[in-house]
Amino acid sequence: MAMNEDGCVTAAVAAGMTPAVALFRSLADETRLRIVQRLAVGEARVVDLTGELGLAQSTVSKHLACLRDCGLVDYRVEGRQSFYVLTRPELLDLLAAAEGVLAATGAAVALCPAYGSADSAVEAMTR
Known part of the structure; x- marks a missing residue:
């Protein structure tokens, strides 16, 4: 089972696995779980997440992209800022x-x- 470097299931691989496997793979990373738990409180910008979780901007962005690819997170743009939110309560x-x-x-x-x-x-x- 191929995964990209951050453990996120790619779209091509996800097509060959059951949706449950893809879902649990997307949640199998501690950083992604921390991001999901933080977004459960309310929407946040990348800068908010980096500060609150003590993570690098590139790390947060990479994991947000994975969660977006899985349909668990989305964002809205306001001016020059993007606010991330859970899509599936x-x-x-x-x-x-x-x-x-x-x-x-x-x-x-x-x-x-x-x-x-x-x-x-x-x-x-x-x-």
Whole structure:
């Protein structure tokens, strides 16, 4: 399964995978999840996101482009500024359900041999 350098599923690859796989791949990056969580509070400009999340402008722009390609984020232009917003508010319900699953499984997900890590296992056990 081909991905571009930032882990975002390209349109050509997404056409060959199920929509669910493409959705979860787009959300599998911590930076994109942080951006989604921030946009859940309200619209934001790239400069707002860089300041609030402590990320470089190029990083934020790259991840916003991925989220836009997946149809999860869009923007509106006002003068010389672009304001980004979530396009699918039901995404927040999905993320809340995921938090419930994580709470129910405890450290099991963090200890998963394929996708877990020692750092995430320690974090899950200290919750």
